[in-house]
Amino acid sequence: MSASFIEAMTAAAAQRPNALLTVASDVRPCTTRLAEVVAAGQRMGTRMIAAGILPGDIIGCMLANWREWLVVAVAAAHAGAVMLPIVTIYGAKELGFILRQSGAKWLFTPDSFRNIDYSAVVAGCGELSGLERHIVTGPAFEALESEGAISQPVDVNPEDLALLVFTSGTTADPKGVMHSAQGLLAELETMRLMRGGSDDDAVISPWPPGHVAGALSMYRYLCQGSPLVLMDQWDAALAARLVEQYRVTSSSGTPFHLSGMLAAAEANGHDLSSLRQYLVGAAPVPASLIEACQRRGLAVYHCYGSSEHPTVTSGVVDDPLDKQLHTEGRAIIGSEMRFVDDDGNDVPAGEEGEICTRGPELFMGYLDPVLNEAAFLPGGWYRSGDIGRLDAEGFLLITDRKKDIIIRGGENISSKEVEAVLLGLDAVADAAVVATPDERMGEIVRACIVLSSGASLSLDDIRDHFSAAGIAKQKTPERLSIIDELPRNASGKVLKHALRNCS
Known part of the structure; x- marks a missing residue:
């Protein structure tokens, strides 16, 4: 056992x-x-x-x-x-x-x-x-x-x-x-094998431990004894100094973390040569960022996972550059993937479908058992809610999100939750929330609002309302679009893709 x-x-x-x-x-x-x-x-x-x-x-x-x-x-x-x-x-x-x-x-x-x-x-x-x-x-x-x-x-x-x-x-x-x-010890052991290197290699983690990525960094130290450098608040200049001071060899984070650290190192003259590999997840990664790292000799690759299945796929340092740039890597040891249509039937090989996963690291289920029926297919396959496909070499490409979430600096934000809070404002007749691109955070929250008759609304009004409601600051909308009506299909569903494309 x-x-x-x-x-x-x-x-x-x-x-x-x-x-x-x-x-x-x-x-x-x-x-x-x-x-x-x-x-x-x-x-x-x-x-x-x-x-x-x-x-x-x-x-x-x-x-x-x-x-x-x-x-x-x-x-x-x-x-x-x-x-x-x-x-x-x-x-x-x-x-x-x-x-x-x-x-x-x-x-x-x-x-x-x-x-x-x-x-x-x-x-x-x-x-x-x-x-x-x-x-x-x-x-x-x-x-x-x-x-x-x-x-x-x-x-x-x-x-x-x-x-x-x-x-x-x-x-x-x-x-x-x-x-x-x-399950989590299997995840730690698999990632240790894929990382290679020495058990003495130091890691720096920017992930808050309230999330599974941050928690796993902590358990890696406790259960494997790999040296660990922590910061309780992200500071790119401090991160660059710590990498130099402790000869950190690997790290992970979002494009926001990586780009900030590289810029700070250049501005302050810190030596990042010990940093050999960087695992990027939780947000889309600009190709220009990975190419800049390649010029420094820093291998940067993507991974794909979730709180429910922490790592499904991952790149490795030896992957071809085009795979590091444009894919989420291949399935890690023991993980399996299927791609299905809306009815849960497998789509033909190479075609897009909802990503379903299995593996030793997969969660046991939700605490609220009501959520499990919709989350799993027969055989224990977890429905990720993400859309993707495999290329001819078995590398994963994510093409869309079935789930309606916003990923702000690696933090998943529920659109439904934000919309419910917005609808508590008297000035709001109708509301929808979408992601909007942001150079620093990857994505931020944009509120698309239909005003009540004669009402007005500002971002300051929204901030005050969210603060009074006790909602975490990162969920508060940072962009506001006032529109005449929300675009909907014949069944009344809001067409989020149309909102994402409007200003």
Whole structure:
């Protein structure tokens, strides 16, 4: 049987106790080693057990890219509990929904971070009958990880739920995506084999750990002992300096992260020669950016995945340039793909269809079982909602999105959720939300509004409304188009493609 998370973590700490963790932060900077992090987590997990945390209980962790996030992850694994990472910028509306649907017993947050008072956010969530403890960073947190005895870890099945990640996806409410330790450890091992290089190669991660990509970067350190450099806020100039200082060899991010780091390195004279490969996902990648990297000797390639199936395809450093430029790579070890029509029937080879996937890394299903019927075809094939095809060499090309999402700087934003908030404005008679291209973020939210009779509306009005509603800032529209009516087809469905093409 495969290992559980705590078995993988303790094995990694024994084999690579001095694996370096560096946290670049104005709030909680840290330099430490893997053995220290795992031991602190084991002590915290021991105290969780003593406090009544049972196997399968949910532990919410609304922390940034800090050492403390890693400690909580170890503690949850030690107690046989389920780790629930939560995006730090979520407001009371999103957080309240996640805590209520998950039934989280404990919640870890900062006291404050980036001008957010987390006690106020939790207070604004309303009734949280299942939440027993809210622990903030500082003395309360430190008491849970302080020196003391370490109990035996709780024995759990690696196939059981171990990580619960909420993603907004395409519905108005977030969806709870369930992963087992077995699945995520398979993902980590596959990517280790595909990366090549040495286990001593340092990685820098810009991904917030509330998302599956960020969480996997953290678990890679905990379960494999690869040196890790973290930032709690993206700063391109700092990233370039850290790559030079720690001789970082690989990273991942969006075009926004990569282009910003390259520009900062050039402006400030930082040496990025140690950086050999960069995995780009979550947003369309300009060919000019990859070509600029090629001139530097930096191999940049795409990947394709989701919260539900973290990596389906990936490029590798040896792929031909045209494949790195224009495809999402080939299926990773163990992953399978099918391409189907609207009725779930396979389309002819090489033709476009909805991408359906299977593999060891595939999630266990949604926390809300009602969502599973539409998400899977018989045989356990996950319907991604994306449209694509394979070329003659087996490389994946994404040609469209069936899902109605906006990908802003790697963050999935539900159009339906934003539209529902807009319709709460008296000035709005009708509303639709679409992605609009943005050089910095890849895509941003554009609101197409039909005004109520005699009304007026500005972006400032919209910002104030979203702030009052407790909605995360990145979901707030940044472009506004006032139109006479929304284009619809004969059945009344809004024609989003027509809106994307208008100013």
